[in-house]
Amino acid sequence: MHFRNPFELLIAVILSAQCTDKQVNKTTAGLFEKYKTPQDFAVLSQQQLADEIKGCGLYRNKSLHIIKTCKILSERYGGRVPDNLVDLEALPGVGRKTANVVLNLAFGKPTFPVDTHVYRVARRLGLSFGNTPRRVERDLTDLIPEAERGIWHHRLIHFGRSCCTARNPICIDCVVAQYCPKAKKQTQTLSKEN
DNA sequence: AACTCGGGGCA
DNA sequence: TGCCCAGAGTT
Known part of the structure; x- marks a missing residue:
């Protein structure tokens, strides 16, 4: 999975639920050219983001979750992705497995994500x-x-x-x-x- | 703890 | 075309 920073990884992992890596890679390639920061995502409408991530499965739910999560990231965490389990799991669309993947791949923590x-x-x-x-x-x-x-x-x-x-x-x-x-x-x- | 969600993939 | 899937959210 390709990502340039913890934020891109977080979005990619949220998208990857019930969906193949191929779809995620195809979607995120263009997505991160247009929108780069949590603030960029936070101001999108649900319909706008849903159109962008169509093909990744459950895209209506995911678009809502991602927008909410990005608002929290920009308002509460200065646009950064938290590096602990409790704060990550509190984000919409982020469960324990997703949180552990992010902790492992983005922050090098020795977690074991259980799917x-x-x-x-x-x-x-x-x-x-x-x-x-x-x-x-x-x-x-x-x-x-x-x-x-x-x-x-x-x-x-x-x-x-x-x-x-x-x-x-x-x-x-x-x-x-x-x-x-x-x-x-x-x-x-x-x-x-x- | 069991149930719901809901779209992609494959038989 | 209908069944299966997988993770998060809900109750």
Whole structure:
């Protein structure tokens, strides 16, 4: 993901929810040429911004969230992106996962963003005994050395998308099935509640 | 904790 | 064309 400053990253990550990186990159490329600061976004109408980010999914909600967030950034934070979890999560359109991504990529903090792929894979493989994303986040943070968290984050997401899928995981071809408490032998598949 | 939102992607 | 998805917000 390409970004030149924490603000651009924040907007890109908000846009990337329920949407592919390709769409986000295509959208932000032109977007950040026209609008560069939180103030530039804060004065847009919802319709104006919605037109700009169409293609990124849920664009009406996102345009409202982004405008509100940019107003807060310019009014309360001097146009800067806060570098702590509490303030980031308080921004409209920013949940824990988005906040952790920004903290990690923009500010170099050792967070472990938990999306649904990471959550599912961690629980199936027994990497965490937690029942909540918060607990999984903590367990993975404890389990994985700081220097390796970035690569493991990508590995888990890729694994979750390609093999350890939500509904029909391909356990038959899984390279870690022998270590997985949830893996089903032969032709059986996982039940969906796992 | 469960439910809603709602548009892109893919079967 | 209809089902699935993923993250944030809501209740």
